[in-house]
Amino acid sequence: MQFDLKKDASKNMMLVAHRGFWGGNIPCNTIPSFDTALRQGADMIEIDLDRTADGKLVIFHPGMEKALLGFSETIGNLPWDFVKQLRYINTDDVPTQYGLPTFDEVLERYRGKCYINVDKFWTYPREISEAIRRHGMADQMVVKAKPKKEMLDIVEEFCADMPYMAIIREEEELQDVAGRKLNFVGSEVLFREDTARVASREFIEERHKKGEIVWCNSIVYNYRTVIAGDHTDDRAMCGDPEGSWGWIADRGFDLMQTDMVLEAALFLEKTGRRTRK
Numbered sequence: 001m002q003f004d005l006k007k008d009a010s011k012n013m014m015l016v017a018h019r020g021f022w023g024g025n026i027p028c029n030t031i032p033s034f035d036t037a038l039r040q041g042a043d044m045i046e047i048d049l050d051r052t053a054d055g056k057l058v059i060f061h062p063g064m065e066k067a068l069l070g071f072s073e074t075i076g077n078l079p080w081d082f083v084k085q086l087r088y089i090n091t092d093d094v095p096t097q098y099g100l101p102t103f104d105e106v107l108e109r110y111r112g113k114c115y116i117n118v119d120k121f122w123t124y125p126r127e128i129s130e131a132i133r134r135h136g137m138a139d140q141m142v143v144k145a146k147p148k149k150e151m152l153d154i155v156e157e158f159c160a161d162m163p164y165m166a167i168i169r170e171e172e173e174l175q176d177v178a179g180r181k182l183n184f185v186g187s188e189v190l191f192r193e194d195t196a197r198v199a200s201r202e203f204i205e206e207r208h209k210k211g212e213i214v215w216c217n218s219i220v221y222n223y224r225t226v227i228a229g230d231h232t233d234d235r236a237m238c239g240d241p242e243g244s245w246g247w248i249a250d251r252g253f254d255l256m257q258t259d260m261v262l263e264a265a266l267f268l269e270k271t272g273r274r275t276r277k
Contacts, residue, residue, distance in 0.1 A: 001112050003139040005163045006185050008043070009213045009254040013274055015265055016117065016257035017042035018219045019061070027068060027088035029059045030098045031109065041265030044115035044142065046257060049103060051124055056080035057103035057131060062123075070095075103128070107135040117142040122154045129158040138162050144188055144215075147176045156181055165215055171197050186213035186254070190227040199229065204252040213254040218244055218264070233260045241267045249273040 008014065020033030021040060027033065034045045048061040052075060065071045070089045087095045110116060121128050121143055132141055143159050145151040147166040155164050163185045166177055177184055186207060189198035197203055204214050218233045228248070236244035237260060245264050248256050250273070258264045268274040 003115065005115065005142065006211065006213055011276055012043070013249055013253070013268060013276065014043040014115075014255045015041055015261055015268075016044040016046055016215075016255055017261045018046050018257050018259050019048065020045055021261060022259075023091065025090045025096055027090065027096060027098055029061060029100075030088065031101055031106070032098065034106070034110065037261050038114055040262035042114065042261045044117055044255070045110070046117045046119055047106065048119050049121070049124065049128065050075045051127070052080045052083050053077055054079045055127070056083070057124065057127055058083060058100045059103060059106055060100050075100075103131050104135070107131060107137055111135055111137055111140070115140055115142055117144060119144075121145075121159075122151060125154050125158040132159075132162070147173050149176065152176060152180055152182070165213075168198060169196070171203065184212075186215065188215035188217070190217070191229060192226045194229050199251065201251055208252070214252070215255040215257065216248050216251075216253040217257045218248060219257055219259050233258055233264075236260065236267070237263065246271065246273065 017037030019028035021036040022028035022033050026036065029048055037045055047059055049057055050060040050062045051057055058075065060075055065074060068088055069086055070093065071086065075083060083100060086099060088098045090096050118128060118141065122145060132138055138161050141162045142165060143155055143162050144165045144167050145155060147168065160181050161183055164182045165186050165188050166174055167188045167190065168174060169190045174187065191199040207214050217228050218231060218236065220232050220234055231244045231247045245267055249268060265274065
């Protein structure tokens with residue numbers, strides 16, 4: 001499989017699986033969650049990384065030990081020999097058979113299969129970028145970060161060849177990207193109201209004319225922190241997919257991150273919005 005994010009996004013509205021698929025006995029950020037999301041129609045998986053005390057990169061959302069493992073210690077304070085014995089708990093607070101996969105395991109499993117977005121890669125940029133290059137997967141990775149000097153410095157030093165998307169709420173934030181030696185492909189936009197400039201058709205069309213793509217989120221990780229108005233997975237699953245996923249597609253967004261990949265994929269395909277004309 002050849003990877004060209006902008007080219008692929010021009011053909012189909014791309015779905016990003018937030019932490020894979022998770023529900024019932026399948027925890028997020030595990031091999032089964034990623035496999036399921038890809039079968040459901042995801043083009044990209046979003047993953048979270050942590051690092052053990054002895055330097056092993058593992059797939060886990062930092063700070064969620066109690067919620068996901070029923071465990072009060074911190075992964076970063078523990079050696080890999082201990083961490084590899086831990087097991088996720090399910091939605092009934094019962095231990096599952098699923099442990100924490102390593103970053104190398106995930107990279108090897110999905111090499112040549114899908115795009116991967118490592119959330120907050122800047123926490124361990126050297127180790128993460130070295131692992132990606134060991135597996136020959138720079139073209140599959142999508143790097144996102146706010147276009148601030150300190151972040152852009154990290155991107156430029158460690159992953160200048162990997163597709164980079166700027167996380168913005170205001171168009172003016174993109175000014176700092178100019179002149180940087182980056183593989184800048186577009187922006188992830190966050191907005192509270194539909195009237196925001198970055199949520200407008202005009203903004204999206206202008207970015208498209210520049211050869212860029214635009215990412216929107218229907219996920220809700222905190223209902224108080226609004227990142228896409230009220231165009232959420234909640235709204236879609238409660239009976240109004242047109243006002244959520246349909247609105248996002250009709251605005252012209254190229255990528256949508258969702259917790260409901262299967263339902264979103266079926267809706268977009270049924271309404272003729274998945275394939276770009």
